[in-house]
Amino acid sequence: MIAKAVIIVALVIAAGGLSFAVITALSFFLGGALFVTSTRPAVEAMLQLADLRPGDKVYDLGCGDGRLLVTAGRRCPIRATGVEISPIVLGLAWLRARMGGVPVRLIRGNVLKTDFSDADVVFCYLMPDLLARMDAGFQALKPGSRIVCHRFGLPGWSPGKIIVLPGRWLQDRVLLYRR
Numbered sequence: 001m002i003a004k005a006v007i008i009v010a011l012v013i014a015a016g017g018l019s020f021a022v023i024t025a026l027s028f029f030l031g032g033a034l035f036v037t038s039t040r041p042a043v044e045a046m047l048q049l050a051d052l053r054p055g056d057k058v059y060d061l062g063c064g065d066g067r068l069l070v071t072a073g074r075r076c077p078i079r080a081t082g083v084e085i086s087p088i089v090l091g092l093a094w095l096r097a098r099m100g101g102v103p104v105r106l107i108r109g110n111v112l113k114t115d116f117s118d119a120d121v122v123f124c125y126l127m128p129d130l131l132a133r134m135d136a137g138f139q140a141l142k143p144g145s146r147i148v149c150h151r152f153g154l155p156g157w158s159p160g161k162i163i164v165l166p167g168r169w170l171q172d173r174v175l176l177y178r179r
C-alpha cells in the first residue's frame with residue numbers, strides 16, 4: 001500500500017517536472033526567453049510602479065502564465081492585453097484569467113511584431129537583447145506612458161525609479177521608465 005502511494009507521488013512529481021521542462025524548452029526555442037514567472041514581491045513592486053488607473057490600456061509583453069495581468073485586473077478595472085509566443089504558456093494564461101474571472105485579451109504572437117503603441121502601461125520581463133530589438137516599439141508609445149521592467153532594463157533608457165528586491169541568493173529589481 002505504502003509502496004503504491006510512493007510510486008503514485010513519484011509519478012506525479014515526474015509528470016510535473018516533465019511538463020515544466022517541455023513548457024520551458026518550447027518557450028525558449030520559440031521565443032528565445034525562458035519561461036520564468038515574476039515572483040509575488042516582483043508582481044507587487046511592478047504594480048506599485050505602474051500606478052494603474054481605471055481604463056488604462058495595459059500590455060504584458062511576454063505575458064507568461066498571465067499572473068501579472070490577472071493580479072492587476074483584480075485590483076483595478078484596466079484593459080489588459082497579454083502577448084505570448086508559446087501556445088502552451090498562453091493556454092496557462094487563458095486558464096488563469098478564466099479562473100480569476102478577469103477579462104484579459106490574449107494574443108499568440110511575437111512581441112517584435114506586435115503593435116502596442118496605444119498602451120498606457122507596458123510590462124516586460126524579457127532578456128536585454130530582445131528589449132533592445134523592441135526599441136522602436138517603445139519609442140512609438142504615447143508621451144507619458146509607463147514601461148515597467150522586471151530585472152532587465154531598457155538598453156539606452158534611464159529609469160525614473162528602481163525598486164530593489166532582496167532575494168535569498170540573488171538581488172532582484174523592478175524599473176520604471178516614462179516615455
Ligand SMILES: C[S@@+](CC[C@H](N)C(=O)[O-])C[C@H]1O[C@@H](n2cnc3c(N)ncnc32)[C@H](O)[C@@H]1O
Nearest residue numbers: 027031033037038062063064084085110111125
Ligand atoms: C521571463 S517570462 C515573464 C512572464 C511574465 N511576464 C511574468 O512576469 O511573470 C518571459 C515570457 O516571454 C515569452 N516570450 C519570449 N520571447 C517572446 C517573444 N518574442 N514574443 C512573445 N513572447 C515571448 C516567453 O515564452 C515567456 O513566457
